[in-house]
Amino acid sequence: MTELSRRGFIGGVGVSALAGLLAACGGPTAGPGGGGAGLRWWDHFGGLQQAHQKWAAAQAKTLGVGIEYTYNEPSKAVEALQLANQSQQLPDIYSNVLGLPLSALVESGWLHAITLSDAAMGRFPEGTFVEGVTMLDGVVYGLPLMSDRQYWACTWYNSEIAESVGFEPPHSYDELRAALRAIADDGQFVPMTLALGDSGRVRDQVDDLAQAAGFPGWQGLRYDTGEYAYDDDAYLGAVELIKEISDSGWLLPGTNSFQVPDARGRWAAGNVGFFIDGPWSPGGVRALNEAHLPKMAVAGELTPEGEDLVITRGAPAPTFFAAGNTSHADAAIELLESFTQDEYQAVLAGAMDQPPINLDAVARADVIEPYAWLVEDFRTRVFRAPQAQVRNVEVNQALAVQAPVAPHLGDIVQGYLGGDVTDLRGELAKLSDTCSQSLDSAVERASAAGASVSRSDWEFPDWQRGTDYAY
Numbered sequence: 001m002t003e004l005s006r007r008g009f010i011g012g013v014g015v016s017a018l019a020g021l022l023a024a025c026g027g028p029t030a031g032p033g034g035g036g037a038g039l040r041w042w043d044h045f046g047g048l049q050q051a052h053q054k055w056a057a058a059q060a061k062t063l064g065v066g067i068e069y070t071y072n073e074p075s076k077a078v079e080a081l082q083l084a085n086q087s088q089q090l091p092d093i094y095s096n097v098l099g100l101p102l103s104a105l106v107e108s109g110w111l112h113a114i115t116l117s118d119a120a121m122g123r124f125p126e127g128t129f130v131e132g133v134t135m136l137d138g139v140v141y142g143l144p145l146m147s148d149r150q151y152w153a154c155t156w157y158n159s160e161i162a163e164s165v166g167f168e169p170p171h172s173y174d175e176l177r178a179a180l181r182a183i184a185d186d187g188q189f190v191p192m193t194l195a196l197g198d199s200g201r202v203r204d205q206v207d208d209l210a211q212a213a214g215f216p217g218w219q220g221l222r223y224d225t226g227e228y229a230y231d232d233d234a235y236l237g238a239v240e241l242i243k244e245i246s247d248s249g250w251l252l253p254g255t256n257s258f259q260v261p262d263a264r265g266r267w268a269a270g271n272v273g274f275f276i277d278g279p280w281s282p283g284g285v286r287a288l289n290e291a292h293l294p295k296m297a298v299a300g301e302l303t304p305e306g307e308d309l310v311i312t313r314g315a316p317a318p319t320f321f322a323a324g325n326t327s328h329a330d331a332a333i334e335l336l337e338s339f340t341q342d343e344y345q346a347v348l349a350g351a352m353d354q355p356p357i358n359l360d361a362v363a364r365a366d367v368i369e370p371y372a373w374l375v376e377d378f379r380t381r382v383f384r385a386p387q388a389q390v391r392n393v394e395v396n397q398a399l400a401v402q403a404p405v406a407p408h409l410g411d412i413v414q415g416y417l418g419g420d421v422t423d424l425r426g427e428l429a430k431l432s433d434t435c436s437q438s439l440d441s442a443v444e445r446a447s448a449a450g451a452s453v454s455r456s457d458w459e460f461p462d463w464q465r466g467t468d469y470a471y
Helices: 021-025 046-063 074-087 102-107 160-167 174-187 199-212 233-247 260-268 281-297 327-339 342-350 368-380 396-398 409-418 424-448
Strands: 041-042 067-071 094-095 152-160 189-192 271-277 295-296 309-314 320-322 383-386
Touching: 021 067, 021 383, 041 046, 046 067, 046 327, 046 342, 067 368, 094 327, 102 320, 102 396, 152 160, 152 281, 160 174, 160 271, 160 295, 174 189, 174 233, 174 271, 189 260, 199 233, 199 309, 199 409, 233 424, 260 271, 260 281, 271 281, 281 342, 295 368, 320 327, 368 383, 396 424, 409 424
Parallel strands: 041 067, 041 094, 189 271, 309 383
Antiparallel strands: 094 320, 152 271, 152 295
16 A cells, blocks of 8 residues: 555555455465475565565574565465465465455464564654554554555656756646646657556555545545545546546557556656656666666645645554464564664665655665655655544454445546546446445444444544544
């Protein structure tokens, strides 16, 4: 969360997109989670495949148990878990792509409690484990391994093209336009590509750009008032920037249909100037064309006028779960605990995917300089957001039944780029209304079921941009 369906909440997709998952699956079936004598580990982290294969082999020797590691493409990971659950083959540990509130997953039997040693707990930064996000009643159910201090619409560019054409790292919309125009006028290279065929990636990058532009919330929901406002000028400006880039002919042909691997692969080939991608881009590029790594440079994240960047993120979400019906619980938890070790944090840092929960590990890892710079930028630019489910854990009961909204932001942006949507602000206003109605309905259902929850739980009038929120 967040491929950005896997990043959408730093390891999971938005709640509304998968609210029907538990109903569709009927909760986990009885039977062995591992389906055999050894452990089964599934995740959807493309940039970590090789590192996780090696870690699985090493831990198999340490724990004295076979470990079968499987990587699933982000777009297929949820379906794979559904099918595994239905066939009584849920893996013993799996990454967080379900996107549902912790309480809903626990109540439905999808999760096993994770009892970590005092030594393991002591390796996490203060404030990592949060009630309602990774814990319930003080019991850990989700293991957070990736830092909440990150932003996702990073402006990656080819340093050799920058030197050849002659442009500076852009920080404002106008500076990006000027750099793209310079590349186009030079004629040797293609200015830019994006993963515009992935509506989830489009959604999350526009959410990020809007927050960077000053939107006082996340995913269309204002922190201060608890109201949806997708039609805010910050959203309009971010979408119009992408529209102008597209209309100006600055995008690689085919970009409108590119999924993330397509766009990243074209950029890594070396003939495209810019690619907006998350901090995990170097890890993904290395898997596609390692020779491109020395050419990678990053300019942080754009703001409309080059203002200081301020990003707000919630508490670290779970990265991994143990299956509720695993028949190898002790070994599964031992494997999860191994992820807290400094050695694994170094592996995670060196993979240049999402930054590890311990950001200090990056300084000790073998990473390219732009990645190290970006992680340091996260320290000063990213702040802790208020979350309704943290202040009132019963909010999770509403989130668990919130109906999916379609079309979502990414779909609308795709329609606008393609010409099917002509009144962008009007469509975004409709999206705000639809999201608000969906949340209202979820609150009513949860209240009727006995939860103490109201829309006021989403209101944080004391929130201040650029500070860590304290409850």
